[in-house]
Amino acid sequence: MCEYCGCTTTPEDIQIRDARGVVHTRPADETSIEVLTGILDENDRLACHIRDHLADHRVLAVNIMSSPGSGKTSLLEATIDAIKSKYRIAVIEGDLETENDADRVRAKGVPAIQVVTGQTCHLDASMVHDALHALDLSEVDILFIENVGNLVCPASFDLGQKANVVLLSATEGDDKPAKYPVMFRGADLVLITKADLIPVLDDFDSNKARKHIRELANGADVPEVSARRPETLEPWLHWLDHQVEEVKKATADRPATHPHHHHHDHGGHDHPHAHPHAHSHATVLDH
Amino acid sequence: MHELSVCQGLIGQVERLVAEHGAKRVTRILVLVGPLSGVEAPLLERAFTIARMGTSAEDAELEVHEMPVRVWCDTCQMETEAALNRLVCGNCGDWHVTLRSGDELLLKSVALDIPEQEPAAAG
Ligand SMILES: Nc1nc2c(ncn2[C@@H]2O[C@H](COP(=O)(O)OP(=O)(O)O)[C@@H](O)[C@H]2O)c(=O)[nH]1
């Protein structure tokens, strides 16, 4: 794991990379070039860059993923009601299932940026980076990113978030984690949503879902919540408090890397800045 | 299908290598893919036939090496093979294991067609 930003680059990877992120040796057969780089390196580098921005502004970013209709937007609405007096919240909306998700969030008095992506099945770091330019991060404590409703594609793209939250609604099968192991393996928290319906559903067993998640070598908490019953949100809100505390603590220990005011005026230069991992913006960028 | 986005990233890296080495074209690309990367090898191969069009990899062959899913158990001090959706120790069944292989999504090597350097004509 990259010490600087927490991205999943191993130290060995960094060692074998040159400043451009590529290392190659020319073996005896001179036309075959050994490379050993992540295919999504460009996305991952941009995700690291996003982490820098977020850390500079002490913003907690949470990537929320689920099947379409599992209750992501409803959870956000209920969460905003519960904590908007305590935290300043912003939302990046990538879910295309309903065009008006961003409006639903704005109706709660919270800034929401709708990512218009056409047919895409996932958000990537460049979309989030673009969306961030429309937000004043110094006015935000928690940034929720509602990903596209899809349990497959979003799992492969780092967005620069601190944590992944995956929703599994009680109206889906409790074996979903075994069917979508990549997504559920990467979850830092799994919320069983629509828990108000559990009593009337005879085929959903939360403990079975938990067992499948453990079998993905994932020890994440798996509380039951309902957007219709605010009192059930307690474990989720508690988890958020804890995450916010961690962000404040981590950034307090961290040397400032953005001494300049990074007011993005991106009219001119093109993103992503292709800078190496452990950079200091003050020296790498010439804004 | 996100495999197309993945292929575009791949082609971008390959094009940079082509430029760097003054190559004419790419003949072969070897990638390592573990199933826990979220990328499926057959979909990647199909997406590649689309993504390579009009690039220096237009005629390149994509070779996908699928990596096994292997986990390390601290208790048993041993590495075992695991199923994609049962990442538990093959010996004791414990889920407190570390993934050793299976989530790779790596560009391993690229074979380039590099024109012979003409010796500078004298006089
Ligand atoms: N009974 C019940 N229905 C819910 C709950 N949360 C969401 N829903 C319903 O599920 C549907 C999809 O919800 P939505 O939040 O739009 O899902 P998204 O596509 O994941 O954003 C809507 O009809 C919601 O009213 C819940 O906690 N309980």
Ligand SMILES: [Mg+2]
């Ligand atoms: Mg939604």
Ligand SMILES: [Zn+2]
């Ligand atoms: Zn997809």
Ligand SMILES: [Zn+2]
């Ligand atoms: Zn064991």
